[in-house]
Amino acid sequence: MCLAIPGQILSTAGNDLERTGRVSFGGVVSEVSLAYVPQAQVGDYVVVHVGFAISQLDLHEAEQTLHYLEQMQLRERVDGR
Secondary structure, three states: OOOOOOEEEEEOOHHHHHHHEEEEEOOEEEEEOOOOOOOOOOEEEEEEEEOOEEEOOOOEEEEHHHHHHHHHHHHHHHHHH
């Protein structure tokens, strides 16, 4: 099973295959490769898997996914998992 998480691009650096970005995942910021999403810009949401942004999301999709993840986290707290 693969897990990819949506995050918002805060800044970018580099070009082409060496292009990277600082991406916020609900306040946790990581540097990821943006080589697979050359059109992504600051403020855009991307789906990140093992340090690589693999696709772009529109705002609605990103918010919906983040909402689902938040619900899962709350359910774990309630169920004691």
